[in-house]
Amino acid sequence: MLSPELVKEALRKNKVKGENYRGLEYLRFTDDFKDIPRGTILFKESVIWGYPHIGRIFQLSSGLREQFNAPFFVEEKVDGYNVRIFYHEGQVLAVTRGGFVCPFTTDRVEEFIDADFFKENPHLVLCAEVAGPENPYVDESPPYIREDIRFFVFDVMVKGEQRFLPYRQKLQLIEKYRLPSVERYGLYDVSKIGELKALLRRLNEEGREGVVFKEDSERDKRVKYITSYANLQDIRITSLNLMGLPADYYTNRLLRLALFMEEEGLQLEEDLLKELGSAFLEGIFEAIRQSKEEGRVYRTFRCRFRKKESALLFMEQIQHSSSQVQIIERGLKQEGSYWILEFDRVYLNMTGFLGHVLGGGSVFD
Template sequence: MPAVDAAYALSRLPEAQRQGRAQRKTFKGLDYWHYTDDFQHIPRGTAVFGETVVFGYPHIGRVFALEAGIRAHFRAPFWAEEKINGYNVRITQIQGQLVALTRGGFVCPFTTDRLADLMPLEIFQKEPRQVVCAEVAGPDNPYLESSPPFISKDVKLFVFDLMTQGQPGFLPARAKQAQIKRFDLPAVPLYGYFQPDQIEDLRALILKLHEEWREGLVLKEDSPRDHRAKYVTGHSNIDDIRASSDNLLELPPEYFINRLLRLALFVEEHALPATSELKQALGGAFLDGLRAAMQCYRATHHVSTRFRCRFRHKENAELLLDHLRHASRHVQILLRDLRREDGYWQLEFERVYPALTGMLGDLLAGKMVYD
């Protein structure tokens, strides 16, 4: 494997451009390229601003069985951090301008706009090449229909890693924790340091998170190889289904099958009773979303989900809509409202799902189907 660094990423960029694996973008005068796929050891989402490279966030494997997964993959003690139900961003300073990059390597107008509300910014003055990796979560976000149960409005940011411009990989855990403390950064909950044989302690922790309808854990090995794995609670799978059932036809069947399998494995491994409440929650996750889709169609003649979020600057709200319209291949983005309120620009828009809209239109009009 070649030494992957900024020079290597820059040297491979022309070939990635020729193959259509890197796309050019502009954000408020910043021209940049982002890798749209993994390419010759360079991770998807890597962004290149002139000579400055911000490497993409690497893939983290998922284990479906907690005990077997730990025994198979961890050789050293590891840290257990909470996995937050949100979207991933990398925040850094480019040519004196702060930007937040999505997992895919786009500059996110929403997160970039709200950075001063979400975290202290001193770290970028003292450490100008720092890259802050964080999850943004909450009901008033422009990307996801679900959010953690402990955030009732707007969004919050949770730091989980630190990187450096031009370098793949992360600061070691203790150095990261020191930086988080030094700059008073909002961080994901850290639940402790575990040995691979502390299965029962981890089981108690994951069951507590399950009961609180939280998403799960990310386990990070304290070793030079920095091996990682994620493991989610049973209830998080029901939340995923509930948030997506009104978008049933736009997602592959594997999306729902995987979550059903994860739930069944979680219940079986942790010897949980298959209670009527659990079965009702699972059935309701499917049925409630579809019923809401039908009610939406009868009222508006399309199936959609409404999003709302607030901005400091109107221009960034307009840039977000433009970004979503260009990025959304299978859905339509409709502006519903953009108004000044309580010192912010309040944006409301809809994602319209054409496949389910078309199917419900046919079925509710009485179309005959042969099966």
């Protein structure tokens, strides 16, 4: 457990907030605090540690040599949202990276994770990515997921402990309980940079986000590396909401893109330059069209719930999740065994700015 003094200090410094999920009370770290990562949550009797930050390398060959002292496993990095899944007082809960119990993910988790896993391992926490075109958080989705969502387990933690189970032990659990998991590409070392580059080129062509490298050693060092596809895709998807993102979102991706290309010996070919240009401009053009025709800039999300009450709770919970986004429900209706929720995220910065300047307003910048 975390020491009560530390928790009190974090409370005093506003790094911890009380939350309530269907009557279940818990504390949530809203920011990193000392060595406690954001998203760490505390129940009366247990701690679920936040998923740690993973460093990013920008070039494979120098990066892997610099970062690793031993061979490393290579796994796919899936483009979705990060959850931790665990058993707590009679129910399986799924918690987002930020530490919110998610009514959507919690509603759906039992369709993807064998219930026996938690019956037999109530002390474990599965770390997984949830991805797919019908997820309620992320506008992007891996091209190989055609509908709904999928779960991809990539790590296992022990409740109350700030570390992961060893890689081979994780594999045994994945196999034993047939857990859905990320693709694994095997054990490599720095003599295999050529093969790894070829792997990354293939993943890039397949539209995958990238990989995570995990050292096969006690210290379990990890770094991640992203394809140029994913960087372009990030720009393409978010340019509709260009003013709503942290300021360095785009410069970071441009640098990653250039460094990926430079290392792969990719020239500044016309197709790629065009793709980058259109990634920026098509979203902005669509935002201008929405502003003119509909008076707001938004994107529609759709997701499937098993229980209607989960959908209602989800809507209530995301209502006030951001001051820069307004959530507007489009509808909730039953289809087969699911409740289909549709809602819009209205991007208030873009809506306000475009409304102002298209109406002839001036800006002092």
